[in-house]
Amino acid sequence: MKNSSTNLSDNMEGFRDEKNDYSSYEISFRRWLVSEVDSGRMSVAEAREKFKLPHRFDKTYKHWQAKYSDEIHLSLQLMSAKERTNTKALEKRIKELEKQLELAQMKNVALNTMIDIAENDYKLEIRKKSGPKQ
Template sequence: MKKKGIAMLTNSMDGFVLKQINYNDYEVSFRRWLVHQIDDGKMSLDEVRDRFHLNPQEYRRIISKWQERYSDELHLSLSLMNSKERADNKQLEARIKELEKQLEYAKMKDIAMNTLIDVAETEFKISIRKKAGSKQ
């Protein structure tokens, strides 16, 4: 609409209609091919959305449904770890290594003690270990 040579903007959205897409119209072979492309990493979800003009609000839900039906792979929705969780994970891994070293040291100490007891019993003929079934 023009008024005295000035272009006027209107709030009317005439001519702009949100097109409803019926996702059941896509052939099963296309769905399988698309899921395979996504699973193999050949296409990202955003590339699929843009290339095939999928609804920006619905495309993730539709593709996840198709993946459930047509994918050979198991899809788990695991979120990525944030930096705090990664730091906690590194702390836990360090703690595990520390405990493994302590366990190895305890095992070596046990072997050394048993060897010491064996040598003492044979060399000095001293009964150190408790006999099974004996009463104190």
């Protein structure tokens, strides 16, 4: 038996750690790819296959995602018929409340105008004075 002092790492020519230059990808492509994966229109594996990205792209993608992803992800699903009906009812209620608010604001302006006229014309003190002595 021959005693050799070779290490496993001495015979690793075919297993070199190749560095991929991801900086050659435009920022617009990076943003687009992140948005596609985040929205679920494409998976990282599909992106790897489609754009011939190396297997180690997952780590780079995580970096891109942290850098280029929107902070808020909105994935809106289609509404059911019941939800749409409920939405219509809620919109109708909102319109009614907006009308009531507008009327209340007009009433408030009218009352304040009446108080101003009464205080000026009739020299009445209707509004409370601010401060400790009133």
